[in-house]
Each structure stands twice: as C-alpha cells, then as structure tokens.
Amino acid sequence: MADTAAVPEVRQLDSIIVRFAGDSGDGMQLTGDRFTNASAVFGNDLSTLPEFPAEIRAPQGTLAGVSAFQVQVSDHDITTPGDAPNVLIAMNPAALKKELHRLEPGGTIIVNEDAFEDRNLAKAGYDETPLEDGSLDAYTMFKVPMTSLTKEVCKDIGVKPRDAERSKNFFALGLVSWLYTRPVEPTLDWIKAKFGRQELVAAANTAAFNAGHAFGETAEYFDVTYEVRPAKLQPGVYTNINGNTALSWGLIAAGQLAKLPIFLGSYPITPASDILHELSKHKNFGVRTLQAEDEIAAVGSALGAAYGGHLGITATSGPGIALKGETIGLAVSLELPLIVIDIQRGGPSTGLPTKTEASDLLMAMYGRHGESPIPIVAAYTASQCFHAAIEAARIALKYRTPVMLLSDGYLANGTEPWRLPDVESLDEIDVQFATATNAVDAEGNAVFHPYVRDPETLARPWAIPGTPELMHRIGGIEKEDGTGNISYDPENHQRMTDLRAAKIAGIANDIPPTMMAGDVDDADLLVLGWGSTWGSITSGMKRARAEGNKVAHAHLTHINPFPADLGDVLARYPRVIVPEMNMGQLSKLVRAEFLVDATAVTKVKGQPFTAAEIHEAILENIDD
Amino acid sequence: MTDIVVPETTKADWTSDQEPRWCPGCGDYSILTALQMMMPDLGLRREDTVFISGIGCAARFPYYMNTYGIHSIHGRSPAIATGLAMARPDLNIFVIGGDGDMLSIGGNHLIHSLRRNVNLTILLFNNQIYGLTKGQYSPTSEIGKITKSTPIGSLDEPFNPVSVALGAEASFVARTHDMDRAHMQEMMRRAFEHQGSSLVEVFQNCNVFNDGAFAAITKKANRDEMLIPLRQGEQIRFGADNEHGVVFGADGRATVVDVADVDESQILVHDESRRDASLAFALSRLSSGPYEPTPVGIFRAVDRPEYAAEASKQLAFAQEQSGPADLRALLHSHQTWEV
Ligand code: SF4
Numbered sequence: 001m002a003d004t005a006a007v008p009e010v011r012q013l014d015s016i017i018v019r020f021a022g023d024s025g026d027g028m029q030l031t032g033d034r035f036t037n038a039s040a041v042f043g044n045d046l047s048t049l050p051e052f053p054a055e056i057r058a059p060q061g062t063l064a065g066v067s068a069f070q071v072q073v074s075d076h077d078i079t080t081p082g083d084a085p086n087v088l089i090a091m092n093p094a095a096l097k098k099e100l101h102r103l104e105p106g107g108t109i110i111v112n113e114d115a116f117e118d119r120n121l122a123k124a125g126y127d128e129t130p131l132e133d134g135s136l137d138a139y140t141m142f143k144v145p146m147t148s149l150t151k152e153v154c155k156d157i158g159v160k161p162r163d164a165e166r167s168k169n170f171f172a173l174g175l176v177s178w179l180y181t182r183p184v185e186p187t188l189d190w191i192k193a194k195f196g197r198q199e200l201v202a203a204a205n206t207a208a209f210n211a212g213h214a215f216g217e218t219a220e221y222f223d224v225t226y227e228v229r230p231a232k233l234q235p236g237v238y239t240n241i242n243g244n245t246a247l248s249w250g251l252i253a254a255g256q257l258a259k260l261p262i263f264l265g266s267y268p269i270t271p272a273s274d275i276l277h278e279l280s281k282h283k284n285f286g287v288r289t290l291q292a293e294d295e296i297a298a299v300g301s302a303l304g305a306a307y308g309g310h311l312g313i314t315a316t317s318g319p320g321i322a323l324k325g326e327t328i329g330l331a332v333s334l335e336l337p338l339i340v341i342d343i344q345r346g347g348p349s350t351g352l353p354t355k356t357e358a359s360d361l362l363m364a365m366y367g368r369h370g371e372s373p374i375p376i377v378a379a380y381t382a383s384q385c386f387h388a389a390i391e392a393a394r395i396a397l398k399y400r401t402p403v404m405l406l407s408d409g410y411l412a413n414g415t416e417p418w419r420l421p422d423v424e425s426l427d428e429i430d431v432q433f434a435t436a437t438n439a440v441d442a443e444g445n446a447v448f449h450p451y452v453r454d455p456e457t458l459a460r461p462w463a464i465p466g467t468p469e470l471m472h473r474i475g476g477i478e479k480e481d482g483t484g485n486i487s488y489d490p491e492n493h494q495r496m497t498d499l500r501a502a503k504i505a506g507i508a509n510d511i512p513p514t515m516m517a518g519d520v521d522d523a524d525l526l527v528l529g530w531g532s533t534w535g536s537i538t539s540g541m542k543r544a545r546a547e548g549n550k551v552a553h554a555h556l557t558h559i560n561p562f563p564a565d566l567g568d569v570l571a572r573y574p575r576v577i578v579p580e581m582n583m584g585q586l587s588k589l590v591r592a593e594f595l596v597d598a599t600a601v602t603k604v605k606g607q608p609f610t611a612a613e614i615h616e617a618i619l620e621n622i623d624d
Numbered sequence: 625m626t627d628i629v630v631p632e633t634t635k636a637d638w639t640s641d642q643e644p645r646w647c648p649g650c651g652d653y654s655i656l657t658a659l660q661m662m663m664p665d666l667g668l669r670r671e672d673t674v675f676i677s678g679i680g681c682a683a684r685f686p687y688y689m690n691t692y693g694i695h696s697i698h699g700r701s702p703a704i705a706t707g708l709a710m711a712r713p714d715l716n717i718f719v720i721g722g723d724g725d726m727l728s729i730g731g732n733h734l735i736h737s738l739r740r741n742v743n744l745t746i747l748l749f750n751n752q753i754y755g756l757t758k759g760q761y762s763p764t765s766e767i768g769k770i771t772k773s774t775p776i777g778s779l780d781e782p783f784n785p786v787s788v789a790l791g792a793e794a795s796f797v798a799r800t801h802d803m804d805r806a807h808m809q810e811m812m813r814r815a816f817e818h819q820g821s822s823l824v825e826v827f828q829n830c831n832v833f834n835d836g837a838f839a840a841i842t843k844k845a846n847r848d849e850m851l852i853p854l855r856q857g858e859q860i861r862f863g864a865d866n867e868h869g870v871v872f873g874a875d876g877r878a879t880v881v882d883v884a885d886v887d888e889s890q891i892l893v894h895d896e897s898r899r900d901a902s903l904a905f906a907l908s909r910l911s912s913g914p915y916e917p918t919p920v921g922i923f924r925a926v927d928r929p930e931y932a933a934e935a936s937k938q939l940a941f942a943q944e945q946s947g948p949a950d951l952r953a954l955l956h957s958h959q960t961w962e963v
Contacts, residue, residue, distance in 0.1 A: 326697055
C-alpha cells in the first residue's frame with residue numbers, strides 16, 4: 001500500500017505544540033505522556049501541561065469531563081508547554097468545544113469523527129455538528145473515524161468491539177506520531193512492558209497504534225508531515241520527570257546525603273498525594289511512610305519522628321497547610337528540623353483542586369499564630385524540585401527549623417527532560433547529634449541544656465532519645481534561654497523571640513545570591529519572579545528582548561529569608577514587575593521589606609502564565 | 625537487648641528537678657508518685673524512655689519525669705508519639721493526657737493510634753472536667769453538668785473512655801483510679817508490658833473544679849459496693865462478702881445481680897484475652913457513670929501485630945526485594961536517554 005501513496009513533504013519545525021483532548025475516560029493523559037516520552041527519547045527539549053477535571057469520572061461526553069494534555073516539543077531549549085497549540089486532537093465534541101479557543105489561528109484540528117454523533121453533540125451543547133457547518137473553515141481539519149478503524153483492526157485479533165474502543169487513544173497516538181515523525185519503538189516497547197501480562201490489551205493497543213500510524217502514511221489525507229530535530233541539549237543522561245517525582249527523589253537523596261532515615265507523614269490530597277505514593281515505593285532507602293488519619297496527625301507524626309532523629313517530612317496542599325499551622329508553630333518552638341511541603345492549588349477552601357495556583361505564599365510566611373518565622377524554599381521547574389527538596393532539608397537540618405517547601409500543581413504534574421546529576425557531585429549534609437552535656441548546674445554537675453545555641457547558626461543541639469545523660473523535656477510553652485525550662489519571664493520571651501527571628505534571618509548569609517538573567521547590567525525593567533513562573537518569564541522575556549527591550553529577570557528560590565542582595569537588586573532597576581499566580585503576594589512582601597514600587601502582574605485562572613502574557617506585561621510596564 | 629546492662633534505678637532517678645505545679649490535693653500527684661515509684665521495676669533505661677503529652681493539667685506530666693519528653697499541643701500527643709514510635713521502635717513511649725485532650729480535641733488521634741496498635745502506653749487521666757481552662761464541662765462530664773460554659777446544664781451525652789477504646793479496636797484497655805496506688809501501678813505495669821497501644825483510664829480527682837466526682841465509687845468506704853474488680857480467670861464478683869456478681873443476660877447485656885438470686889455458675893468468669901471484644905464492651909457498659917457499680921481492672925489484653933514492628937518488617941522486605949539504597953539507580957530508574 002505504501003508505494004501507492006504520495007510521499008508527503010517533510011517540513012522542519014523548530015517547535016510544535018500539541019494538545020490532546022478527550023473525555024476523562026479516553027486516556028488522554030496517557031496518550032500525551034507517551035507522545036512526550038517518544039519525543040524525549042528522540043532528543044527534543046519539551047515541557048508538558050496535563051489538565052484534568054477534579055472529578056474522577058465526570059459524566060461522559062460532557063464539557064466538565066474533558067481532560068487535556070499539552071506538550072511543547074522543540075529543537076532548542078524551551079521553558080514552557082507553549083501558549084497556543086498548533087494542533088488539537090479532539091476525541092469528542094466536548095473536547096473540541098472546550099479546547100478550540102486555545103488553538104492558534106489557522107491551526108490544525110484532528111477529530112475522532114465517530115464521536116460526533118447526536119448524543120455526544122447534544123451533551124457538548126452543539127445543535128448541529130461543527131464538522132459540517134463551516135464554523136471550522138478557518139482551521140485545517142482532519143476527520144478520522146478513529147473508533148471504527150480501531151474496532152476494525154482489533155476484530156482480527158479477537159478483541160470484542162467494546163474493549164477495542166478503549167484502544168482508540170493509541171490510534172490517535174499512532175497517527176500523531178506519524179504526523180510528527182516520532183519514533184515508534186519507545187511506544188511499542190512501553191505497551192509491551194506495561195500490558196505484557198494482559199495479552200489481548202497489549203495486542204489491541206499495539207494494533208491500534210500501528211493502524212493510526214499506517215492511516216497517516218496511506219490515507220493520502222495528509223500532504224505534509226513535520227519534524228522537530230533533536231535539541232542541542234547539554235551532553236548527559238536524561239530522563240523525563242515531573243515535579244512531584246523529582247521532589248520525592250530529592251527527599252530520598254537528602255536522606256542519603258544527611259545519612260538519616262526518612263519519615264513522611266501525609267494525608268491524601270490533590271495534587272500532593274503522588275509524593276506519598278512515590279516515597280512509599282522506596283522503603284528500601286529506609287523511608288518510613290505513614291498515611292495519617294488527618295493532616296494534623298501527618299505533621300505531628302513527622303515532628304515526632306524528627307524528635308527521634310529522623311528527617312521528618314509532611315507533604316500536602318493549601319488546605320492541609322491550614323490544618324498543620326499549629327504543629328508547625330510547635331516545631332518553631334521546639335526548634336526541630338521538619339520539612340513541610342505545599343503543592344499549591346487554587347483556593348480558597350477546596351477551590352480548584354486539580355488546577356495550579358501559587359496563592360499560599362503569605363500563608364507559608366505568616367500562617368501561624370505568634371511570631372513564628374520559618375524559612376521558605378520555592379521550586380521553579382519540575383526537575384529543579386529535586387534540588388529544592390535537598391535545599392529544604394539542608395536548611396531544616398542545619399538550623400533545626402521547620403522549612404516550607406513550595407511547589408504547585410503545574411510543577412507537580414508537568415514534565416521536562418532532566419539531565420541527571422552525578423550523584424557524587426551532591427554535597428553531603430553534615431548532621432551531628434548532641435552526645436555530651438553542655439552546661440553546669442548550680443551544684444557544679446555537668447548537665448544538658450537543650451537551648452544552648454551554636455553561636456554561628458543559632459541552632460540548638462539535637463539530642464535524640466537513647467542518648468545517655470542528655471534527657472530533657474521540651475514543649476510549646478516558652479522556654480528559658482539556654483536551659484529550656486518553662487519560663488514566663490517577659491525579658492526572656494523577648495529574647496527568645498529575637499533569637500528565633502535572628503536564626504531565620506541569618507540564613508540569608510547561607511544561600512546563593514538572587515538568580516539573575518537577561519540584561520542584568522542595564523535593564524529598564526526587572527521581572528521579579530518566584531516558583532513555577534520561571535518558565536513563562538524566561539520565554540516572555542526572550543521575546544521582549546528580541547524586540548530590543550532591555551529586560552532583566554530575577555528569580556527567587558528562597559523567599560524567607562530573601563537573598564542578602566535582593567534589596568540592591570531591586571534598587572538597581574527603574575521598574576519592577578512581579579508576575580504571580582495569586583493576587584500579588586510576593587509583591588506585597590518586597591514592597592513591605594524594601595519600599596520598592598513593585599507592580600504585581602496577577603493571574604488566578606488555574607493555569608500558568610503564557611509567555612505571551614508575560615511578554616505583554618513587560619511591554620506594558622516598560623513603556624509607560 | 626539481653627546484653628544491655630540496665631542499671632538499677634530508684635524513684636529519685638526518675639524524678640526531674642522541676643517542682644510539680646498542680647493544685648495542692650490534685651489527684652495528679654498520686655498518679656505521678658505511683659508511676660515514679662513503679663518505673664524502677666520496669667527495668668528500663670531513662671534515656672530510652674519518652675513521655676509525650678498534649679495540653680491540660682495532666683499534660684504537665686513529662687516535665688516531672690527525668691526522661692526524654694515533649695509537652696506538645698492540645699490533642700496531638702498520640703500523633704506525635706506515633707511518629708516517634710515508628711521512627712524509634714527501640715524507645716519506651718508513654719503518652720499522658722486528660723479527657724479533654726484525648727477525647728475531645730484529640731479524639732481522632734487517640735482512636736487511630738489504638739486501632740493501629742502502635743506501641744504506646746497511653747494514660748488517660750479522666751477528671752470529667754476542663755481544669756486548666758478553669759472549669760468547663762468535658763466530653764466525659766455527665767449530662768446536665770453545670771459549669772461556666774453550661775450555666776443551665778450540659779446537653780452532651782458523655783463518652784465512656786473504655787467503650788471508646790474498645791470500639792476503636794484497642795488491644796489493651798484498663799481502668800483504675802487515683803485512690804489506689806497498688807492498683808494503678810499494676811494497671812500501668814501491665815499496660816507498659818503490652819506490645820501495642822494500651823489505654824489506661826485513670827479516674828482522677830480535680831479537687832478544684834470537680835471535687836469528689838468519683839467519690840461515690842472510689843472512697844474507701846464505698847469501694848466494696850461500688851468497684852467491680854476484673855481479675856483474669858476469676859468470677860466477676862464484688863461486695864464486702866462477694867455477694868454481688870455480673871451475669872450476661874438474655875437481653876445481651878451484662879447485668880449486676882445478687883449471687884444468691886442466681887445459679888452461681890452463671891456468674892461471668894473474666895477473660896481479658898478473648899479476641900472478640902463484645903463481652904469486654906458489655907462490661908464497659910455496666911455503669912453509665914461513677915455513681916453505679918463500676919468495673920476496674922483490665923477489660924481487654926489481646927495480642928495483635930504491633931504497628932511499628934510491622935512497618936519495620938516492610939522496610940526489611942523492601943530491601944530484600946529491591947536491594948539496598950542506591951541513589952544513582954533510583955535516578956536512572958525511569959526511561960533514560962543519552963545526549
Ligand atoms: S485544676 Fe484540677 S486537675 Fe488541674 S491541677 Fe488543679 S486540681 Fe488538678
């Protein structure tokens with residue numbers, strides 16, 4: 001058959017943005033994930049944005065049930081999943097209706113024609129089929145009867161039509177893989193490995209994938225295919241990774257680097273549960289996990305484990321942080337190391353559980369009663385979550401303090417290629433437990449005082465149960481400086497409050513200077529970012545600079561304390577804008593701290609900034 | 625463990641340098657003394673022993689023990705202790721709290737630590753009142769309790785802590801009172817020796833805000849008639865001449881009878897080791913408050929896998945399956961490619 005088909009032109013592109021959309025039950029996340037993986041193995045740079053409804057099974061065929069996966073594949077370094085997709089794969093009318101507005105003008109639509117029947121059209125709110133009424137004339141559309149073609153090929157291998165239908169996403173994947181000249185082996189290998197034991201399922205998926213690929217090749221339907229050459233990435237071994245996995249591995253690495261066993265107390269919550277799942281898989285690293293009865297027990301158990309000499313961790317999202325506040329305050333008072341992870345999502349209340357937002361910054365900063373400062377570390381790309389986790393552990397262990405590690409739904413689920421670090425290159429984390437008495441009582445006996453501080457870090461000794469002679473009692477009531485005995489003395493409370501604040505403030509001297517990019521020396525405008533906006537800011541700034549604008553980008557990996565040079569950095573530029581996925585939380589902090597006229601650029605739509613939005617914000621603010 | 629020499633200790637060794645600050649006459653003193661006197665008998669090292677508490681009068685306890693200790697926050701002690709017990713199965717962990725701490729704000733943590741069967745010795749000082757906040761009714765206060773927060777009387781049905789614990793699948797549940805040191809010590813010792821979560825309810829007099837709450841059953845003169853001692857393998861009988869007994873009625877309830885009125889073979893023989901908790905539960909329902917004959921002793925003591933030990937086994941299993949920790953292998957465990 002192949003020799004009868006005209007050989008389509010192969011067009012080179014420097015990047016493509018593909019969006020797979022379908023019903024929640026259509027397997028779009030998996031399809032996107034496989035397309036991504038094949039591209040990763042091919043050597044492209046890439047960035048992904050999975051988007052799915054909060055309901056596990058929203059009514060089939062409805063707008064509410066649409067699940068989508070966007071990926072940008074590129075031959076050069078990219079930092080975002082792209083703004084407007086070039087191609088939209090719509091598996092049903094609802095997906096088309098919900099996602100069409102994102103598609104670039106004149107973009108390509110590939111629909112599963114079979115799904116466009118009356119019932120599905122009605123569910124999506126179409127009076128008549130948009131495939132025939134001319135409403136899509138501005139786009140390039142390919143109508144492919146994916147369901148029936150899939151059933152057709154599956155019939156031959158003895159798969160029932162109902163079961164065969166479930167493989168239609170592999171048909172779509174095969175077709176798109178052909179269209180974008182993706183290698184097929186990674187997908188075929190994966191099917192074999194994943195469904196090996198369920199022979200019929202493996203056979204059906206393989207057949208559907210091959211049929212989709214062959215359809216592209218032979219249908220004389222597509223007159224062009226596309227190729228995105230491998231990116232010139234730094235040499236090394238790469239893996240495709242999402243933020244929650246990278247973060248979990250970072251925690252495991254931190255345990256290894258500190259030579260401490262890990263304890264995770266966690267309560268299931270979207271989008272943080274995958275950290276509990278991932279860590280639970282790696283008990284051979286001495287990782288203990290407890291699925292606690294609630295968020296409060298989750299952090300409490302982690303704190304208990306920390307008292308016992310483990311690296312105590314709790315992972316949650318905003319609602320969980322709200323519940324953990326009192327215990328985090330106890331950890332501030334006990335001065336024990338603890339990692340508190342907030343994978344932020346839309347709020348308030350249940351908000352948008354599956355959508356990203358970065359609106360917990362002020363809660364991380366101030367969400368406890370009393371004066372209870374804690375360090376805040378913010379991850380900024382999916383793969384960098386690995387290093388952010390190690391950094392959070394380093395600070396927690398060195399300064400004996402709870403540390404808030406902020407990530408968000410976008411980083412958690414989005415993937416990118418990660419050049420694997422050389423394990424040997426990771427710095428060890430030096431942890432010394434107290435082993436000897438450190439004071440003398442009135443009678444001249446050697447005693448242990450739990451609040452005698454290291455003069456440099458102001459950290460107190462970590463004396464774990466089981467250590468002879470160091471028995472001590474600590475608690476949430478204010479403690480006497482040094483002895484740690486209960487004290488209600490006013491002067492002592494002021495001193496202890498000052499000491500706790502000074503300990504956290506002093507960390508500024510132990511973290512890297514502000515991370516800078518762009519026209520650092522002579523910019524007319526500074527874009528100050530934190531967290532997952534890094535990718536959009538990097539891309540948006542690139543466009544603005546390409547047009548001749550002088551723009552610099554400062555990105556915060558540590559928010560409490562700020563890097564020591566941040567005040568100088570902010571003072572250097574005539575204008576400062578702060579793009580944030582909240583209503584202006586970092587901008588409030590820097591305005592308060594540095595009296596700088598920083599302008600917040602805000603977005604809370606459950607989606608990351610696009611590069612275009614950042615570009616636009618730069619232009620708007622650089623001119624006026 | 626056998627090769628570790630545990631030095632002999634005395635009560636003084638277990639007593640910290642901090643002065644207890646309870647109200648004079650508070651039942652907490654007698655519990656503290658009983659425990660400090662008993663500790664040397666347990667053959668423990670002080671540095672391997674941890675007392676964890678929440679908030680309340682009882683929760684000051686750890687400060688007075690010369691061991692490791694955390695005076696934490698309201699209600700959370702079982703959760704904190706669970707983390708410590710999982711991290712450090714080698715430690716001896718006691719959890720101390722009152723009825724408000726453990727049954728109200730911390731009720732969730734209490735029931736879950738009991739069902740998990742974490743190796744914790746939990747001592748619940750029940751005084752049926754909030755002491756530290758100066759006298760509000762508690763989750764164990766009787767209906768109609770007049771307090772500052774319930775001037776016309778409380779409306780809430782009280783918890784029966786033993787029933788709660790049994791309902792939460794506790795493997796060890798006992799009850800004692802602050803007027804009987806020897807009995808307290810026996811209950812605490814048995815609770816400590818039990819592998820898993822053990823709960824001891826201690827009737828404790830708050831002489832400031834709820835004085836005499838238990839006097840009707842714990843005063844020396846009343847004990848014979850009002851306390852029903854549970855003794856393993858013995859008939860459940862009480863009274864100055866053991867003239868009362870407990871039978872299991874046709875209506876499915878445990879009932880107090882005069883032995884003279886029934887066939888003696890009908891009197892229940894106590895068996896704390898019954899797997900099924902329903903009889904223990906029935907005994908816990910014998911009295912609905914400290915004004916009726918009330919069982920004291922061990923309601924239930926059954927063997928069940930201990931949580932932290934099981935968790936440790938999973939770690940060993942994972943190491944067997946996946947080999948020892950290898951960070952490089954972990955990072956390369958997904959599909960990789962070389963550039
Ligand atoms: S208020 Fe009651 S329970 Fe608290 S110390 Fe005083 S007497 Fe004891």
